[in-house]
Amino acid sequence: MESNTRRLVVVSNRLPAALALEDGRWQVRAGAGGLVSALAPVLRDRGGMWIGWSGTSDPEVDAAGLLADFSSEAGYDLYTVPLTADEVAGYYFGFSNEIIWPLFHDLQTRCRFDPDYWRMYLDVNFKFAEVVARKTTPDDYVWIHDYHLMHQALFLKSMGVKRRTGFFLHIPFPPPDIFMKLPWRWKLIQALTEFDLVGFQTLQDRRNFTGCLHRLMPEARVSGRGAVVSVDMGSRTLRVGAFPISIDFNQFADMARRREVADRAFGIKEALRHRKIILGVDRLDYTKGIPERIRSIKTLLRRYPDLKGQVNFVQIAVPSREEVDEYRELRTEIEQLVGRVNGEFSFPGWVPVHYHYRSFPPDELAAYYLAADTALVTPLRDGMNLVAKEYCACNVDEDGALILSEFAGAAAQLQKNAYLVNPYDLEGVAKALHRVFHWDKEERRRHMSRLRDQIRRNNIYWWVDSFLQAGIAKNLGDFPAADAMTY
Numbered sequence: 001m002e003s004n005t006r007r008l009v010v011v012s013n014r015l016p017a018a019l020a021l022e023d024g025r026w027q028v029r030a031g032a033g034g035l036v037s038a039l040a041p042v043l044r045d046r047g048g049m050w051i052g053w054s055g056t057s058d059p060e061v062d063a064a065g066l067l068a069d070f071s072s073e074a075g076y077d078l079y080t081v082p083l084t085a086d087e088v089a090g091y092y093f094g095f096s097n098e099i100i101w102p103l104f105h106d107l108q109t110r111c112r113f114d115p116d117y118w119r120m121y122l123d124v125n126f127k128f129a130e131v132v133a134r135k136t137t138p139d140d141y142v143w144i145h146d147y148h149l150m151h152q153a154l155f156l157k158s159m160g161v162k163r164r165t166g167f168f169l170h171i172p173f174p175p176p177d178i179f180m181k182l183p184w185r186w187k188l189i190q191a192l193t194e195f196d197l198v199g200f201q202t203l204q205d206r207r208n209f210t211g212c213l214h215r216l217m218p219e220a221r222v223s224g225r226g227a228v229v230s231v232d233m234g235s236r237t238l239r240v241g242a243f244p245i246s247i248d249f250n251q252f253a254d255m256a257r258r259r260e261v262a263d264r265a266f267g268i269k270e271a272l273r274h275r276k277i278i279l280g281v282d283r284l285d286y287t288k289g290i291p292e293r294i295r296s297i298k299t300l301l302r303r304y305p306d307l308k309g310q311v312n313f314v315q316i317a318v319p320s321r322e323e324v325d326e327y328r329e330l331r332t333e334i335e336q337l338v339g340r341v342n343g344e345f346s347f348p349g350w351v352p353v354h355y356h357y358r359s360f361p362p363d364e365l366a367a368y369y370l371a372a373d374t375a376l377v378t379p380l381r382d383g384m385n386l387v388a389k390e391y392c393a394c395n396v397d398e399d400g401a402l403i404l405s406e407f408a409g410a411a412a413q414l415q416k417n418a419y420l421v422n423p424y425d426l427e428g429v430a431k432a433l434h435r436v437f438h439w440d441k442e443e444r445r446r447h448m449s450r451l452r453d454q455i456r457r458n459n460i461y462w463w464v465d466s467f468l469q470a471g472i473a474k475n476l477g478d479f480p481a482a483d484a485m486t487y
């Protein structure tokens with residue numbers, strides 16, 4: 001069956017719709033974001049399906065009923081995997097977010113290797129696989145997303161359920177020396193080899209994965225040189241590829257061209273008295289390097305006093321995992337740092353750091369992107385980082401500059417025209433900020449127009465197509481050789 005006729009089944013921890021209690025009544029709210037907008041049309045066209053958790057463990061809520069109504073509106077089916085509060089605690093907050101998330105972001109000292117988490121992770125993965133088995137047919141293509149669900153293919157097979165499966169990891173895959181610290185390393189890598197296709201954000205992630213395979217499953221033989229290679233496991237072959245995720249470029253660019261958004265961007269600039277705006281936008285997470293970034297602003301103002309009163313740093317942080325102590329502590333740390341920098345440098349009429357801790361509607365975010373002279377995107381480690389791409393897409397005047405962490409997956413693609421920095425090197429980041437502050441219009445335009453061309457070409461639709469082609473195509477001949485790729 002061809003790639004454009006197979007029914008697509010997407011499986012992820014969360015559904016693209018969330019149940020929320022509003023004014024005492026449960027409502028379904030459509031999820032936003034690139035993945036949902038890229039996959040929704042594909043699912044609609046093929047009569048597809050999305051399987052995931054609804055976001056509530058309240059046994060009183062009729063999640064299935066609420067989602068059924070939403071399905072008919074969305075044009076594809078949504079099925080929930082009901083999870084208890086204990087299951088969410090062990091599988092999601094525990095194994096996924098206290099083990100895999102820090103470990104895969106090279107922050108192993110933050111890991112809590114609790115064996116109960118592992119057991120719950122397996123139980124919940126089994127529960128997901130049961131729903132997938134029940135709701136799908138052998139002709140479907142099952143596309144599983146992210147580190148919460150790495151055991152799907154293994155469990156489907158153990159139930160004797162034959163499905164074509166693809167897995168995409170949204171976060172980095174660590175190098176062997178770090179992966180080897182995982183107590184369940186062998187079981188996890190073996191589970192990953194049970195998918196027909198495993199996709200990563202970058203070639204480096206893919207190399208890390210094959211490096212781990214080499215150590216843990218020496219019988220695996222990797223062959224091929226393209227973006228997608230084959231791994232011969234003896235009894236079967238799997239494909240492993242690099243597919244850098246992207247955004248709906250035109251959607252962001254069109255939004256930034258809207259009159260109201262341009263007016264709002266002007267309003268933001270005016271409120272900041274037309275000083276140069278340096279912008280940070282992140283989910284509030286310790287991998288995003290927000291405290292280090294604020295310290296680099298402090299370093300900037302100390303090292304280059306000529307910039308005092310000339311620049312504003314605006315940090316927008318969307319609340320995330322607020323139930324977790326570590327995230328609450330991070331929030332406090334950031335607030336204290338902001339207070340300290342403002343305390344040290346402010347003078348009447350100028351406050352250097354503006355900090356917003358809340359979610360912004362898309363057009364408000366686009367207005368900030370449009371208003372900013374420089375985006376400061378400095379995660380300590382990141383699978384891709386879509387903020388870097390969103391900023392460029394919204395920079396319709398092509399007069400912005402992107403300073404990007406070399407440890408973001410996006411750096412592999414954008415390295416030629418972004419200013420790459422090491423986020424731990426506060427002086428290096430301060431120097432980069434000072435340099436781009438003095439870039440002239442032409443230099444900014446040259447870099448930004450190339451960044452935008454690349455993101456326009458390699459957009460989210462290109463990403464979906466590449467993954468599905470690699471998952472379903474009979475041979476891999478059409479894929480570019482790794483050295484011919486721009487990532």
Ligand code: ADQ
Binds near residue numbers: 281283
């Ligand atoms: P995230 O870690 O969530 O994603 P990122 O790719 O930067 O990181 O995406 C964040 C998204 O949140 C962006 O679309 C951004 O616009 C939005 N956002 C941030 N702050 C916001 C605010 N205050 N209000 C509203 N929206 C806000 C994971 C991986 C990444 C990978 C993506 C996709 O960790 O590395 O790029 O998945 O694969």
